[in-house]
Amino acid sequence: MKDYAIAAIPADGIGPEVINAGVEVLHALAERQGNMRFSVHTFEWGSDYYKSHGVMMPEDGLEQLKAFDAIYFGAVGAPDVPDHITLWGLRLPICQGFDQYANVRPTKILPGIQSPLRKAVPGTLDWVIVRENSEGEYSGNGGRAHRGLPEEVGTEVAIFTRTGVTRIMRYAFRLAQTRPRKLLTVVTKSNAQRHGMVMWDEIAAEVAREFPDVRWDKMLVDAMTVRMTLHPESLDTIVATNLHADILSDLAGALAGSLGVAPTANIDPERRFPSMFEPIHGSAFDITGKGIANPVASFWTAAQMLEHLGEVDAAARLMSAVEAVCAQGIMTPDVGGTANTREVTQAVIRAIREG
Numbered sequence: 001m002k003d004y005a006i007a008a009i010p011a012d013g014i015g016p017e018v019i020n021a022g023v024e025v026l027h028a029l030a031e032r033q034g035n036m037r038f039s040v041h042t043f044e045w046g047s048d049y050y051k052s053h054g055v056m057m058p059e060d061g062l063e064q065l066k067a068f069d070a071i072y073f074g075a076v077g078a079p080d081v082p083d084h085i086t087l088w089g090l091r092l093p094i095c096q097g098f099d100q101y102a103n104v105r106p107t108k109i110l111p112g113i114q115s116p117l118r119k120a121v122p123g124t125l126d127w128v129i130v131r132e133n134s135e136g137e138y139s140g141n142g143g144r145a146h147r148g149l150p151e152e153v154g155t156e157v158a159i160f161t162r163t164g165v166t167r168i169m170r171y172a173f174r175l176a177q178t179r180p181r182k183l184l185t186v187v188t189k190s191n192a193q194r195h196g197m198v199m200w201d202e203i204a205a206e207v208a209r210e211f212p213d214v215r216w217d218k219m220l221v222d223a224m225t226v227r228m229t230l231h232p233e234s235l236d237t238i239v240a241t242n243l244h245a246d247i248l249s250d251l252a253g254a255l256a257g258s259l260g261v262a263p264t265a266n267i268d269p270e271r272r273f274p275s276m277f278e279p280i281h282g283s284a285f286d287i288t289g290k291g292i293a294n295p296v297a298s299f300w301t302a303a304q305m306l307e308h309l310g311e312v313d314a315a316a317r318l319m320s321a322v323e324a325v326c327a328q329g330i331m332t333p334d335v336g337g338t339a340n341t342r343e344v345t346q347a348v349i350r351a352i353r354e355g
């Protein structure tokens with residue numbers, strides 16, 4: 001019997017709704033598998049914690065998380081707290097403090113879900129976006145001077161290091177190598193950004209030589225939006241910088257039907273620290289408390305967590321249950337259904353028990 005210690009951080013908005021659903025599903029899955037157990041500890045960190053303590057998580061937060069096998073994260077963001085405080089106070093310190101440099105975002109059209117692309121069916125769009133998660137445009141490097149004066153200046157400096165770029169390229173090529181098509185697209189903007197991005201391209205070409213069996217090509221990020229929309233079937237694994245992949249993966253989520261189904265994994269490939277698994281979406285103020293949040297992204301990221309823990313069978317069982325439930329049309333309103341979070345969760349649990 002394997003016992004996995006999971007740190008749940010549901011945080012804000014619909015975060016608690018979808019993470020509670022995910023935890024319920026994980027327990028049902030463990031029961032069905034018979035050889036594993038999840039010990040889930042829930043941390044009440046986030047914007048409410050901030051309002052009473054002045055910080056999003058305690059100072060020794062990372063220390064408390066270190067002992068866990070994985071982190072299961074909801075969303076941060078509250079209407080009455082500035083977004084840069086919530087993001088830099090909780091999610092980014094975990095990603096950066098635990099050097100979760102590979103952000104892995106699978107996207108595909110699930111059965112029963114309608115893509116806004118007229119010709120797309122399940123299979124047309126089956127991608128994994130690998131996002132550099134430790135530096136680039138979100139390195140936090142920059143500053144403000146002469147605040148409030150007419151000559152005020154703000155800088156936001158993108159940082160690209162040889163170490164950072166090499167390790168994300170290796171991760172992406174290795175991942176592409178494990179997928180049937182062995183196809184990688186490197187996203188860049190080296191026409192306009194002629195320093196860091198040119199180095200990015202050079203390192204991609206160097207790393208490519210280590211993977212002769214992987215076909216790869218290069219796309220400028222603006223042209224990439226066109227290719228994703230018009231020729232989704234021409235893409236498989238994609239690697240991009242922190243900013244580029246942030247934007248492209250929202251597009252990917254939308255093309256696959258809804259942000260509510262898009263998962264993401266923040267991985268420390270060297271396994272020095274726990275990795276963190278979360279839905280891509282945020283707090284979704286407009287539907288918080290209504291009980292209609294789509295839990296599929298949270299289930300899918302739980303499957304990513306299981307894969308990372310080496311529980312490939314359990315991950316596959318969870319994903320087939322999710323796909324079966326979508327195919328039956330038991331879906332939340334964001335993807336055209338009439339079911340609520342509870343009903344989708346119960347249906348997935350049933351499918352796990354019967355599958």
Ligand code: NAI
Pocket residue numbers: 014018074075076077078079083091259260261279280281282283284285286287292293294295297332334
């Ligand atoms: P959002 O992802 O919260 O919502 C965008 C739209 O998608 C909304 O209409 C929402 O109802 C819908 N949506 C999102 N997830 C859904 C789900 N599971 N089921 C059904 N519909 C869903 O993005 P928005 O509105 O830009 O940001 C709201 C707050 O969340 C902000 O404070 C923002 O900073 C934060 N945020 C946090 C993220 C994180 O914690 N990783 C990621 C994105 C935003």
Ligand code: MG
Pocket residue numbers: 246247250
């Ligand atoms: Mg984003």
